Amino acid sequence: MKKNSTLDGIFESYLSNEKIFKNRNVLRPSYVPEKLPHRGDQIKRVGVILASTLKGGIPSNVLCYGKTGTGKTAVVKYVLKHLSEKSRELSIKEPIIGYINCGIVDTNYRVLAQLNKSIGIDVPFTGLPTDEIYRRFVEGLEKRGSLMIIVLDEIDMLVKKSGDSVLYDLTRINSTLENAKVSLIGISNDLKFKEYLDPRVLSSLGEEEIVFPPYTASELKDILSERAKEAFQDATLGPGVINLCAALAAREHGDARRALDLLRVAGELAERENAEKVTEEHVRKAKSQIESDIVTETLKKLPLQSKLVLYAIFVLTKQKGSNIITGEVYSTYIDMCQDLNIEPVTQRRVSDLINELDMLGVINSSVISKGRYGRSKKIKLTVPKKIVWDILEEDYRLKKLSKYVSNNKE
DNA sequence: TGTCCACTGGAACGTACGGCTT
DNA sequence: AAGCCGTACGTTCCAGTGGACA
Numbered sequence: 001m002k003k004n005s006t007l008d009g010i011f012e013s014y015l016s017n018e019k020i021f022k023n024r025n026v027l028r029p030s031y032v033p034e035k036l037p038h039r040g041d042q043i044k045r046v047g048v049i050l051a052s053t054l055k056g057g058i059p060s061n062v063l064c065y066g067k068t069g070t071g072k073t074a075v076v077k078y079v080l081k082h083l084s085e086k087s088r089e090l091s092i093k094e095p096i097i098g099y100i101n102c103g104i105v106d107t108n109y110r111v112l113a114q115l116n117k118s119i120g121i122d123v124p125f126t127g128l129p130t131d132e133i134y135r136r137f138v139e140g141l142e143k144r145g146s147l148m149i150i151v152l153d154e155i156d157m158l159v160k161k162s163g164d165s166v167l168y169d170l171t172r173i174n175s176t177l178e179n180a181k182v183s184l185i186g187i188s189n190d191l192k193f194k195e196y197l198d199p200r201v202l203s204s205l206g207e208e209e210i211v212f213p214p215y216t217a218s219e220l221k222d223i224l225s226e227r228a229k230e231a232f233q234d235a236t237l238g239p240g241v242i243n244l245c246a247a248l249a250a251r252e253h254g255d256a257r258r259a260l261d262l263l264r265v266a267g268e269l270a271e272r273e274n275a276e277k278v279t280e281e282h283v284r285k286a287k288s289q290i291e292s293d294i295v296t297e298t299l300k301k302l303p304l305q306s307k308l309v310l311y312a313i314f315v316l317t318k319q320k321g322s323n324i325i326t327g328e329v330y331s332t333y334i335d336m337c338q339d340l341n342i343e344p345v346t347q348r349r350v351s352d353l354i355n356e357l358d359m360l361g362v363i364n365s366s367v368i369s370k371g372r373y374g375r376s377k378k379i380k381l382t383v384p385k386k387i388v389w390d391i392l393e394e395d396y397r398l399k400k401l402s403k404y405v406s407n408n409k410e
Numbered sequence: 411t412g413t414c415c416a417c418t419g420g421a422a423c424g425t426a427c428g429g430c431t432t
Numbered sequence: 433a434a435g436c437c438g439t440a441c442g443t444t445c446c447a448g449t450g451g452a453c454a
Contacts, residue, residue: 326417
């Protein structure tokens, strides 16, 4: 009992410390709220399509479009959740739901492996031919004998990286299945990704298409207010906090996820300061913290060669501003490799690495023609030099290169 | 008006690796 | 054990090109 009283004290003080938050998980992107403001139309459309499962039908395949944070995933998850509940209520066999985030699971093999996993079949993560994994999936599903709704989130990433052959298989799978059936829900951030699809896949996958427009600032405000009620203690949000979060996120193509992140981080900052209220100042701090966190995380994970290329770009940026071209990067890179005794990769490869850095949003590169003087990529660092330098400096393998950086301040 | 630079970016292929089947 | 398979990372080869300059 005595021991517990100390612990109790810790718990109590911890609990009473929750001056700001009531439940911060409400603000996390994975949370599916009870209400989804301004998505009534989309919910209705997905609902109508999926409702046919309640009468034993096979719903049409659906494609959802919209930029990040426009509620695509939330709407789909929301409808599926209610569909499962309804099925249970009516004691109809529940559909199996397979959710795959193709941003992470981005090869044909791994998608199929993941699908196997969601019907309870363990498959090795490598070693088997893809057909075999597919065959096992079909067999397993047939044994289960029910409808499976497969959600392919960020489907454009899969198609861009690995083509559409799994999609082709999945869209035709129903003709090989006897007892079981499959229906697909594709979610895409990219409106143009249809161009990469085989027309046969497209016509099957895109039986229904639902577009998710970006949220406007005032819609974001509603969403935030709704969630804030759940997430925060009463009267802890200062005036203008929600408006500011909404406005900042609206500027970024109406990204609700971003808006919620801002609100959550602002709250956490206020909490850390032991403040009574969350202020607009906290939101501004949250904004810059989120931005640098994202960049820091991606930069840390970069493989050595990419870091070297980034190093070269960084050094050139310090030396001569933003007008950098591939040739310069490559020769600086070669010098650096010599200093470090590292085998350099070819220029072709560096070109790809530059493209990858571009995709990550660390740099901005665009092909330009300098006429007589050839064609190249113009490269510009798009994140603060300070952040880049902090990461590069941290890597012990790159220690020797600090001589390239004249003055380390700033 | 055509030339020709300094690359770009597609395609095919090589190698190392972990891990399967038989 | 041998022989495949998929993935990651890279190479080699090369046709293609926007536009400043002669």
